[in-house]
Amino acid sequence: MRRTTRLFEIIQLLRVARRPLTAETIATQLEVTKRTVYRDIASLQALSVPIHGEAGIGYVMRAGYDLPPLMLSIDEVEALVVALGLVERTGDRGLKAAAASIRAKVTTVLPVAARQPIQGRSLYVSNWGSSEPTAVDLAEVRRAIREERKLALFYGDAQGQETNRIIRPIAVVYYVEVVSIVGWCELRGDFRSFRADRIRACKPTEERFAGEGARLRDLWQARQE
Structure with a gap:
């Protein structure tokens, strides 16, 4: 996982967490070492991301922190919605999971006014496509x-x-x-x-x-x- 992706994932984990997350918990979810998590948290804190930690308890993020809005035109958002729908027809379990993750992340960082195509279900892709292969990952x-x-x-x-x-x-x-x-x-x-x-x-x-x-x-x- 690239470092920039990892930093984004840490922010996402802390934003939705209902209780403090330990470095070990974060490391397990991201499949990295605790030392890597410590370094990434320090980097985010240096960038003024409001992450606070206490030994033996874990890390929390200040309520209300948000990522900068993702600047996409409405046509770009609709293209993304259709593309993600087509990915879900491939029969590739890993790509389907990644598509769902992308959809959730994009919904989180899009300005509210641009979320309608994703949240409003105004665009559909048929689910008819390749079946998931059973003998090959x-x-x-x-x-x-x-x-x-x-x-x-x-x-x-x-x-x-x-x-x-x-x-x-x-x-x-x-x-x-x-x-x-x-x-x-x-x-x-x-x-x-x-x-x-x-x-x-x-x-x-x-x-x-x-x-x-x-x-x-x-x-x-x-x-x-």
């Missing part, structure tokens, strides 16, 4: 793409033939009805797309393809064009 796939880590797949194709594959994942494609993982397949020696709903098992390996991800994506995109 798409958050784990996205992490493997970022870390340039190979994936081991047990895959069944359209004819029902099952194979073990080692792939270098480079992209996730969210279609309306299905999610596909694109990667360089070491078995076939070429790019392949693997439907998430046909993956029987998936796990990251210890083997990396560091420095190759961008080049592979460029080659794959050139073929799409």
Whole structure:
């Protein structure tokens, strides 16, 4: 988690807390060390954020503190509402949770006059889309793409033939009805797309393809064009 994101999260936790939060509680929720929380709290206090702490009790924030309003036009807010609704159709559990978190955060920091599209339910996106895959964690796939880590797949194709594959994942494609993982397949020696709903098992390996991800994506995109 980036430091700026972490500072924002700490503010959000303290704003909604009904009782003092200890450094240990905050550290657990953000998956960081207590020392990191101490440093972040000190940084926020140096920026005049009204956080007060007492040893053995925890941290509290002065009532009424608010973040600066997020300056978005009404069209930008409506675009965000529709985009978040489309994310919820992807079948990606991690992205759906992130979309809900974004919606809550944006609602908190938007000026009251600009909250109608989010709070007033005036824009709708149908919930028909990809079902959540049962044998693969798409958050784990996205992490493997970022870390340039190979994936081991047990895959069944359209004819029902099952194979073990080692792939270098480079992209996730969210279609309306299905999610596909694109990667360089070491078995076939070429790019392949693997439907998430046909993956029987998936796990990251210890083997990396560091420095190759961008080049592979460029080659794959050139073929799409």
